[in-house]
Amino acid sequence: MSSPVLLLSGVTREHRQGSSVVHALCGIDLAVHAGELVAVMGPSGSGKSTLLHIAGGLDTPTAGQVLVEDRDLATLSAAAGAAVRRRSVGYVFQDLNLLPSLSAVENVALPRELDGVRSRLARREAVKALEEVGVADLAHRFPDEMSGGQQQRVAIARALVGPRRLLLADEPTGALDSATGEEVLRVLRGRCEAGAAGVLVTHEARHAAWADRVVFLRDGVVVDQSGPIAGAESLLSTGGAA
Ligand SMILES: Nc1ncnc2c1ncn2[C@@H]1O[C@H](COP(=O)(O)OP(=O)(O)OP(=O)(O)O)[C@@H](O)[C@H]1O
Numbered sequence: 001m002s003s004p005v006l007l008l009s010g011v012t013r014e015h016r017q018g019s020s021v022v023h024a025l026c027g028i029d030l031a032v033h034a035g036e037l038v039a040v041m042g043p044s045g046s047g048k049s050t051l052l053h054i055a056g057g058l059d060t061p062t063a064g065q066v067l068v069e070d071r072d073l074a075t076l077s078a079a080a081g082a083a084v085r086r087r088s089v090g091y092v093f094q095d096l097n098l099l100p101s102l103s104a105v106e107n108v109a110l111p112r113e114l115d116g117v118r119s120r121l122a123r124r125e126a127v128k129a130l131e132e133v134g135v136a137d138l139a140h141r142f143p144d145e146m147s148g149g150q151q152q153r154v155a156i157a158r159a160l161v162g163p164r165r166l167l168l169a170d171e172p173t174g175a176l177d178s179a180t181g182e183e184v185l186r187v188l189r190g191r192c193e194a195g196a197a198g199v200l201v202t203h204e205a206r207h208a209a210w211a212d213r214v215v216f217l218r219d220g221v222v223v224d225q226s227g228p229i230a231g232a233e234s235l236l237s238t239g240g241a242a
């Protein structure tokens, strides 16, 4: 098998608060290959967002190693790390992080333009990504002119745009009605089928059913792993109507 797109080995993240230490993650091992979608579930505070931040190079482990496409994030210069995050990693944040002064299409095109893609091409790609998540008609609206669910879909389009190999999504369906949520998961799943590796944080078993495997976290530790999930294939072939 080819090497995983994402490899976490012994990843630990401690937060020091005065004399006490919070272990957000303890010795996590996780490999996600191209074509795979892995769901991460667990109670609030179990370390799901921390795991995603570390996988995307937005946070650094206090111990352990993170490889994205065989590159050890800890050994990269700040500029090289930023380039990996822009080119290889598509990230949907729990709190969206859209830039309020940019329209939807500008928000989605921005990471590609930062990467040196010509502005017209970046725009075309951005419109296509907005179409995939069903909000192309809102391309020229600003974030504060959209509903929470519409903003969420723009954030997802921004994560999908361009040839991203690693897609990280933190509760990407939180503000969406269930039909739109399923539609977004179908897009994410489709990208994984097409060769990306995906990690999806979710509270809902119904959404985790789109994944090949589920990793359960509790207090920063993997307490269970399941998968492949029975029914995920049939969900796909019946259009998610289960
Ligand atoms: N900057 C920080 N300083 C101290 N503790 C932190 C910090 N960030 C996270 N933590 C702690 O690390 C643990 C894991 O937090 P994390 O945000 O990863 O949880 P989560 O599983 O994403 O929760 P939720 O489902 O509520 O989003 C929690 O106990 C949290 O309080």
Ligand SMILES: [Mg+2]
Residues within 6 Å of the ligand: 048, 049, 050, 094, 170
């Ligand atoms: Mg979280």
